[in-house]
Amino acid sequence: MANPFKPTAGAVPPLLVGRDALLAEVDEGIRAGAGHPARITIFTGARGTGKTVMLTEAGDRAMAHGWLVIDESASPGMLARIGEAVDRLLDGVNPRARRRITGMSIGGVGSVETELTPRLAEGVRHRIGRLLDTLEKDGTGLLVTVDEVHARSDDLRELALITQHLVREDREFAIVMAGLPSAVSDLLRSDAQGRVLTFLRRADKHVLADVEVDEVHDALVQTVTDNGRTIDEDAARAAAEATHGYPFLIQLVGFHVWRAAAGDRITRADVAAGVDAARERLGTLVTETALADLSPRDLDVLRAMAADDGPSRMVDLAARTGMARQNADTYRRRLLDAGVIVQAGRGQVDFALPYLREHLRARM
Template sequence: MKNLFTPNFGQIPYCLAGREDIVGDITHALDNTPGDPNQTTILVGARGTGKTALLRTMAAVAEQRGWISVNVACLPGLLEDILQQTARNGAAFLEKKDGVRFKSINIASVFGIEWEYARGIEPNWRSRMTDVLDALSEHDLGLLITVDEVDPSLDEMIQLASVYQLLAGDGRKIALLMAGLPHQVSSLLANKSVSFLRRAAQCHLERISDADVEAAFLATVKASGKDIDASALQEAVAAIDGFPYMLQLVGYRSWQATGEALKIADHAVEEGASLAETDMRTRVLKATLDELSDADLLFLQAMLQQEGASEASQIAQALGKSSAHVSTYRRRLLEQGVIAETGRGRFDFALPMLRPYLPEYIASYL
């Protein structure tokens, strides 16, 4: 028996709850001819909504469908890293497929990584990538580039996006899947040099339905060799509240609290959910609130006066501020993924447990 829940950032879960539409659309785009609009997709979501897990899942899907994938974080060295990973993964793919073994020296030449530099002129990144893509296309392989935590302040990110646009425009088999926090994505899209990205497909990673959470939770428990009482399962689903990271935390902690027993009972989920809430507070909620300004926090504090969703006029009144102030801060908080619109001009907290945690955070902060 092994605990199969994965309560760590960036881990592909044993069972991916929900997200079928997104996985389906991107998979379809990979199977389609170059130019399918979903071949350029941006995943947007708050911490813990499953961006990295989805990037990694799609990379695995791509590799089963005649693509190689390279996965980078938005850090200096990004462009060189993409070239090197492409060569390495391309060679590994062919070795598996054809049973050919490349000597490590050959890997570079097969994928055009080594060039004769005429008179000291180094080819630029675009022409090196063109050579690599030519080598891949000889083997009918496409290239999926995944970029996590997009950061428009990194020059190489902008360069990557521009060169990608040219390569994709040439009809090459190349796809770009990016992920970021809402404010990272909105500032990337605001950058004029990559305005074509505004036409990329955007997927907002919203809460997962209770039915999908329940199915994934149960499947993970069963695969780990245990079972769960029906009432305990309902309690777990309620504590998870549609949030992917909580699914893993509640699952992991409840499983551990069950010890050697074969069935996860109510008391184990109670204990598990309470430990999970502590993890959630420190690893998601505090980290998110730490990035906000004082005025953002005052806005959120004013929202506590309503039991449910708030309206702009209520916040304006509570803060004694203009409606322009309120709409500025509402937009900022929407972009951060901290609040979400609930219809009819109303908005509410978007992260689970943020409402009960907020007073505690503000008290410790003042």
């Protein structure tokens, strides 16, 4: 039997757990018409919380209402690729015949690095407007999704300006973006973007948090049974608790537990083997990637946190690292923005990524 779990970055799982309310808001924004706040949405969260999956699902919701979707990432040449996608849709006899275009699927354009002039950006705006003229006659519109947003993207600034104009014109247009907390914070704090920045600050911003373990349990059981196997109740509970509600780990644990089972019944022993394999892969796929982006002093703070069995007090971390309290608070903010730690109470922090404490202890 094919493994139903999908522990691949950006892959849509068989069951999307704990995100129904957020997607319902996007769906409502599409149906409600111009001016709905969900027409401009930003998803943020730590690595592995499902930001890219949310973009895919938002596009699926829009397509269910007959909208066209252009999927992009905030890499150099993004606005040129969006313009090319709009041109391809405009050139079709029936623009609705092609419902989704990804930036990387537009032949040859995906790798172009273009520094756009304001004139070219204006051209993209008017081309989108012509496409919307056609779509709005049929009662539909255009959604653009942008992954990996960051403050250094000139194209993203221009796209925000285009979006601002389209919103003022009450066009059937929506944009959904996603990025790491640090990148989104930098984007919204950047003074270089002036009133465009103010416009983005009014976007619907959602931080993707962990999922309730009970919801994980139900999703694991349903996925297993829907695909022809059974799972013992104690095994299902152990598997759910091992994920800590972390979306990527839900798929990773499910994948390795499924692989560990020899027959149609998944036992507690299968779960134990699968969880061990999943934790090892998590270290390679997520934990090491997150740590690679941090400075040596950031890592000093995390190692100091690893000495505690639970939340750490900032006063203790300052003492362990030899930092002044003010400097320790600076690194606390940096790690919060990076999505590596979370606030755990007044003057306390804890790890945001599951098994990061164990990962650090094993390497200290």
